[in-house]
Amino acid sequence: MPGVQQVEHPVRQHHAATFLEPARTPRHRRAEREEFWVVECHALASLDPRLPVVNPASFPRRVMNLRPALFLLALTALASAAFASREKPVIGLSLDTLKEERWQRDRDTFIAEAQRLGATVIVQSANSDDTRQVRDVESLISRKVDVLVIVPHNGSAMTRAVKSANDAKIPVIAYDRLILNAQIDYYLTFDNVKVGEAQAGYIVPRLPKDRPARIVRIYGAPTDNNAKLFKQGQDNILGPLIKAGKIQVVHEDWALDWKPENAKKIMNAAVTKAGRNLDAVIVSNDGTAGGAIQALQEDGLAGKVLVTGQDADLAACQRILRGTQAMTVYKPLTKLSHLAARIAVEVAKGGKPAATSTLHNGAKDVPSIFEAVIPVDKDNLLSTVVADGFHKAADLK
Numbered sequence: 001m002p003g004v005q006q007v008e009h010p011v012r013q014h015h016a017a018t019f020l021e022p023a024r025t026p027r028h029r030r031a032e033r034e035e036f037w038v039v040e041c042h043a044l045a046s047l048d049p050r051l052p053v054v055n056p057a058s059f060p061r062r063v064m065n066l067r068p069a070l071f072l073l074a075l076t077a078l079a080s081a082a083f084a085s086r087e088k089p090v091i092g093l094s095l096d097t098l099k100e101e102r103w104q105r106d107r108d109t110f111i112a113e114a115q116r117l118g119a120t121v122i123v124q125s126a127n128s129d130d131t132r133q134v135r136d137v138e139s140l141i142s143r144k145v146d147v148l149v150i151v152p153h154n155g156s157a158m159t160r161a162v163k164s165a166n167d168a169k170i171p172v173i174a175y176d177r178l179i180l181n182a183q184i185d186y187y188l189t190f191d192n193v194k195v196g197e198a199q200a201g202y203i204v205p206r207l208p209k210d211r212p213a214r215i216v217r218i219y220g221a222p223t224d225n226n227a228k229l230f231k232q233g234q235d236n237i238l239g240p241l242i243k244a245g246k247i248q249v250v251h252e253d254w255a256l257d258w259k260p261e262n263a264k265k266i267m268n269a270a271v272t273k274a275g276r277n278l279d280a281v282i283v284s285n286d287g288t289a290g291g292a293i294q295a296l297q298e299d300g301l302a303g304k305v306l307v308t309g310q311d312a313d314l315a316a317c318q319r320i321l322r323g324t325q326a327m328t329v330y331k332p333l334t335k336l337s338h339l340a341a342r343i344a345v346e347v348a349k350g351g352k353p354a355a356t357s358t359l360h361n362g363a364k365d366v367p368s369i370f371e372a373v374i375p376v377d378k379d380n381l382l383s384t385v386v387a388d389g390f391h392k393a394a395d396l397k
């Protein structure tokens with residue numbers, strides 16, 4: 001990528017080495033290497049925070065005589081710098097993680113659209129560490145970015161970083177995950193409750209009807225507001241059936257930081273506690289589904305128990321074709337990332353783009369946009385994920 005500069009030490013992705021790695025395309029390998037890169041194609045826009053401090057007493061007399069002219073020149077330069085900043089905004093993009101394949105795609109497509117619109121993006125990724133993400137955002141604020149786009153690791157921990165952005169008058173857009181109790185300007189995401197409904201809604205008609213079905217539930221990171229919304233969507237469908245005794249939840253737990261290895265441990269614990277007689281495992285995303293399926297594989301249960309997911313990760317689509325995962329939820333990421341880039345650029349230029357909805361985050365009704373999601377199984381994988389260009393048919397084998 002032209003004009004790309006590394007600013008931090010690369011941090012390895014924390015998939016446990018023991019996990020089955022999906023087939024990696026060259027694009028994925030490149031994306032992994034570029035974990036902590038900054039895109040710097042702006043010139044004037046980034047000059048102001050870095051102007052050197054000069055002592056005028058050290059100026060030669062001839063220069064001092066030119067003071068009024070220099071003053072005028074400085075004014076013109078400042079005016080053009082301000083203009084440059086408006087026309088070529090600098091966007092700070094703070095990501096929780098690049099662990100899941102999706103965030104690499106979100107980042108790359110966001111940058112491409114922002115650059116097309118004349119903006120520059122400075123990217124930071126916090127490796128699922130709240131302290132580090134708050135520091136990342138504060139460093140973006142001190143670099144005087146024009147707008148911040150944040151995927152919070154923890155929707156509550158990010159509140160104080162947003163306060164610093166508010167003080168610096170930098171608008172904030174929450175991307176994919178909500179930031180709670182904070183004065184943010186926009187929330188752009190998918191319909192997360194619908195994701196949960198799609199997962200449970202897929203499983204229910206496929207469960208045995210002649211006896212209570214036995215299911216395991218593996219939720220996402222408890223620090224991620226979305227994980228609660230996915231569960232809420234699942235509850236909407238499962239709740240009445242659990243109450244009616246038609247579904248029995250034999251084990252449930254939250255996978256800390258969405259780590260596949262944590263999901264694997266939960267699945268191991270479920271089999272130990274409830275035995276092998278299981279009908280389905282409702283897992284909230286593809287990364288953790290991979291961990292659960294590895295545990296099922298060790299018990300000879302993979303392919304015999306329905307497993308859900310989300311994100312249409314390449315490895316998950318491969319598992320769907322192989323029959324070890326039943327479904328995923330496809331979220332057209334490019335649609336969201338391009339929308340976010342357009343809104344970020346408009347907001348940076350002082351605009352107030354229209355939102356289609358609002359969501360209360362504890363502090364205000366946040367102007368929000370919810371993109372639609374698509375449940376995917378082996379029957380519509382080609383007509384959705386592949387037809388959309390999200391994955392190539394050849395890569396799915």
Ligand code: BGC
Nearest residue numbers: 100176177224226258285311
């Ligand atoms: C996102 C999912 C993702 C998960 C783990 C959630 O907030 O909405 O798409 O799989 O985080 O990163």
